[in-house]
Amino acid sequence: AQSVSQHNHHVILSEAASLELGCNYSYGGTVNLxxxxxxxxxxxxxxxxxxxxxxxxxxIKGFEAEFIKSKFSFNLRKPSVQWSDTAExxxxxxxxxxxxxxxxxxxxxxxxxx
Amino acid sequence: xAQVTQNPRYLITVTGKKLTVTCxxxxxxxxxxxxxxxxxxxxxQIYYSMNVEVTDKGDVPEGYKVSRKEKRxxxxxxxxxxxxxxxxxxxxxxxGTNTEAFFGQGTRLTVV
Numbered sequence: 001a002q003s004v005s006q007h008n009h010h011v012i013l014s015e016a017a018s019l020e021l022g023c024n025y026s027y028g029g030t031v032n033l034x035x036x037x038x039x040x041x042x043x044x045x046x047x048x049x050x051x052x053x054x055x056x057x058x059x060i061k062g063f064e065a066e067f068i069k070s071k072f073s074f075n076l077r078k079p080s081v082q083w084s085d086t087a088e089x090x091x092x093x094x095x096x097x098x099x100x101x102x103x104x105x106x107x108x109x110x111x112x113x114x
Numbered sequence: 115x116a117q118v119t120q121n122p123r124y125l126i127t128v129t130g131k132k133l134t135v136t137c138x139x140x141x142x143x144x145x146x147x148x149x150x151x152x153x154x155x156x157x158x159q160i161y162y163s164m165n166v167e168v169t170d171k172g173d174v175p176e177g178y179k180v181s182r183k184e185k186r187x188x189x190x191x192x193x194x195x196x197x198x199x200x201x202x203x204x205x206x207x208x209x210g211t212n213t214e215a216f217f218g219q220g221t222r223l224t225v226v
Contacts, residue, residue, distance in 0.1 A: 009154070034214060043204060044157075044217040090156060101147070101172060102206075102215055106156035 002027035002093050006105035013081050013112050021076040021108050023091030033074040034092040034102070035065055044090065050074065061085070083114045116141045120205050120218035127195055127225055135190045135221045137205030145208040146188040147172070147215070148180065150201040157204065163188055195225040 007022035025031060035047040048059025055067040065076045074091060091105040118139045127133055139146065147162040149172075159172030163182040177199055179191040188207075192199060202222050206215040 036217075043219045044206075046214045049214050101159050101162060102208075103159075104149075104157040106154060 002031070002095065002103045004091050004093050004103050004105035006089075006091050006108050008108050009106065010109045011111070013110070015083055015112055015114055016080045017112075019076070019078040019081045019085070019110070021089055021091075021110070023074045023076065023105060024072050025074065025091075025093045025103075026072060027093060027095065029095055031093050031095060033065075033067060035059065035063070035074070035076050036090045036092060036104075038088045038090065038107075040087070047076070047089070081110075081112050083112050086110060086112045116216065118205055118207050118216050118218040120203075120221050123219060123221060125221060125223050127223070129196055129225055130194050133192050133195060133223075135192075135203060135205075135223070137188045137190065137218060138186050139188075139205075139207040139216070140186065141207060141209065141216065142185065143207035143209045143216075144185070145210075146182070147206045147208075148178070148188070148190045149204045149206065150174065150199075151204060151220075152201050160190070160203075192223075195223075197225045199223065200225050 003026045005024045033050040036044040037047050038044050048057050050057045050067045058064045063078050088107045088109045090107045092102050094102045121136045144165050148160040149157040151157045158174045160178050161180040163169045205218040208215045
């Protein structure tokens with residue numbers, strides 16, 4: 001079974017700071033990788049996804065993530081955060097063939113101070 | 115508009131009183147799932163369904179039931195709720211294997 005580990009539970013940044021949230025997964029086969037964002041009081045929304053091809057994936061709102069297969073990692077980055085990026089971020093993985101359940105990390109709460 | 119709709123959004127109930135949380139999607143997705151979200155634990159899958167009349171347990175199925183009589187609906191049933199089922203619940207649907215999940219708005223359940 002797959003598992004996902006997110007390195008930080010809480011991150012506090014000032015506006016304009018750069019962001020990198022770590023995500024590592026454990027699964028021996030092909031995987032699909034996702035980052036979801038949950039703004040306060042809202043449901044999960046997809047930020048970006050990786051299925052195959054270019055390991056550098058660009059998502060909405062200036063976010064990007066890089067899939068490094070050798071490190072089983074899919075870290076999320078943003079060059080300059082804004083106050084509106086305050087949210088909880090979840091990394092998720094499922095197996096890349098057939099149907100498999102989506103496994104989530106425990107989430108990272110990002111607080112951006114103005 | 116493509117969406118996953120859950121009802122109710124908020125529910126306070128007493129221990130042992132059966133309840134149902136409804137979930138409906140209008141995207142003709144085959145796959146539907148229920149998750150619970152608890153602080154520090156992320157989202158954990160309760161049950162999932164790969165199609166009508168096909169359901170299976172997720173990681174934390176104890177105390178829950180589901181049914182999938184129609185493709186669009188996937189209700190979550192708590193026959194005898196207990197306080198440890200106080201949580202935020204999300205329903206999600208997926209079209210295929212290589213696509214992302216779409217989530218409902220969530221149902222915040224409190225069992226007293």
